[in-house]
Amino acid sequence: MTDPDNVVSVRDLRKTYGTATGLAGVTFDIRRGETFALLGPNGAGKSTTIEILEGYRDRTSGEASVLGVDPQHGGIDWKARLGIVLQNTGESGNVTVLEQLTHFAGYYRNPRPVGEVMEAVGLTSKAKTRIGNLSGGQRRRVDVALGIIGRPELLFLDEPTTGFDPEARRQFWELIDGLKADGTSILLTTHYLDEAAHLADRAAVINGGVIVDIGRIDELGGADARIPVVRWRERGALREERTTEPAALVAKLHTEHGGEPDGLEVIRPSLEDIYLDLVGASRIGTDPLDTASPDTDTTSAEEARA
Ligand SMILES: Nc1ncnc2c1ncn2[C@@H]1O[C@H](COP(=O)(O)OP(=O)(O)OP(=O)(O)O)[C@@H](O)[C@H]1O
Numbered sequence: 001m002t003d004p005d006n007v008v009s010v011r012d013l014r015k016t017y018g019t020a021t022g023l024a025g026v027t028f029d030i031r032r033g034e035t036f037a038l039l040g041p042n043g044a045g046k047s048t049t050i051e052i053l054e055g056y057r058d059r060t061s062g063e064a065s066v067l068g069v070d071p072q073h074g075g076i077d078w079k080a081r082l083g084i085v086l087q088n089t090g091e092s093g094n095v096t097v098l099e100q101l102t103h104f105a106g107y108y109r110n111p112r113p114v115g116e117v118m119e120a121v122g123l124t125s126k127a128k129t130r131i132g133n134l135s136g137g138q139r140r141r142v143d144v145a146l147g148i149i150g151r152p153e154l155l156f157l158d159e160p161t162t163g164f165d166p167e168a169r170r171q172f173w174e175l176i177d178g179l180k181a182d183g184t185s186i187l188l189t190t191h192y193l194d195e196a197a198h199l200a201d202r203a204a205v206i207n208g209g210v211i212v213d214i215g216r217i218d219e220l221g222g223a224d225a226r227i228p229v230v231r232w233r234e235r236g237a238l239r240e241e242r243t244t245e246p247a248a249l250v251a252k253l254h255t256e257h258g259g260e261p262d263g264l265e266v267i268r269p270s271l272e273d274i275y276l277d278l279v280g281a282s283r284i285g286t287d288p289l290d291t292a293s294p295d296t297d298t299t300s301a302e303e304a305r306a
Helices: 046-055 096-105 114-120 136-148 166-181 194-199 248-257 271-278 301-303
Strands: 006-017 021-033 035-039 061-066 082-085 156-159 185-189 202-207 209-216 229-234 236-240 263-266 298-299
Touching: 006 046, 006 185, 021 046, 021 061, 021 185, 021 209, 035 046, 035 194, 046 061, 046 156, 046 185, 082 136, 082 209, 096 114, 096 136, 114 136, 136 166, 166 194, 185 194, 194 271, 202 271, 229 248, 229 298, 248 263
Parallel strands: 035 185, 035 202, 082 156, 156 185, 236 298
Antiparallel strands: 006 021, 006 061, 202 209, 229 236, 229 263
16 A cells, blocks of 8 residues: 555545545556546546545544655645645635745745746746735636645646637646656546546546546546547448447448438547546447437447457
């Protein structure tokens, strides 16, 4: 459980809220220097996991170790080794960006220089602006700045780029790439799959309080999940077939149909398709013209290969 190569280890982590289940037995490790993403729909259990690991919530049962310490008993020295960007912070609005960062830098033994942090999060021009007068996305950057100012060994980012415009998101990714290069370990939750694909080395997909898949982003769902789907219409009904040789199937259909089949598409499942499949909300296999799609003939990957 206390492997020094792991910054986080959880085993069979469970959390109940009265009669409601937040986590129903979650197990994973995060290795030192790794960026690990927790993905899942609203209410899946991501924040519950992250808050237990930050020491803000007690678990109901199971084991947890963060930087070698049980987060339920982590002291001030342990907290100083963590950087935390919560989902909602409600930063006080009456101080300026510079004042707030300088104040927080004072809590740490070896903080990053305030000017460097403002530059990294793109807030140098807002140094003297009161936080209450910043836009939502700019306030989120203040949250991120406060999370990294103490040079954390492990950084928790709970939906860090919600409210960012696309350019700010790209800048944020560069900032995180820099932290990763410095060896910071990161636990990230995000609803943006492109963000997870860009930043994370590995991810766990969580749904209903359990992990439904875990692994490298390009391995999630398994190899079969990446098999292309050929879709067409026959007498008005949707047909689709998974095949590793879509060109051969299209050629066969072309011959059989004496020309271009109706509504022909070759779909290569995206990370979003694979994720939606894992959380039981797949779009592949549903007829875009008729969600009930009683006539749909879906062929499984196994059948397609047979
Ligand atoms: N304080 C609480 N009291 C009761 N139930 C809670 C509480 N906090 C979370 N839950 C429940 O636990 C489950 C997991 O919630 P959690 O906030 O961890 O999900 P999440 O994956 O972070 O969702 P989101 O993406 O919306 O932030 C949900 O069913 C939620 O309703």
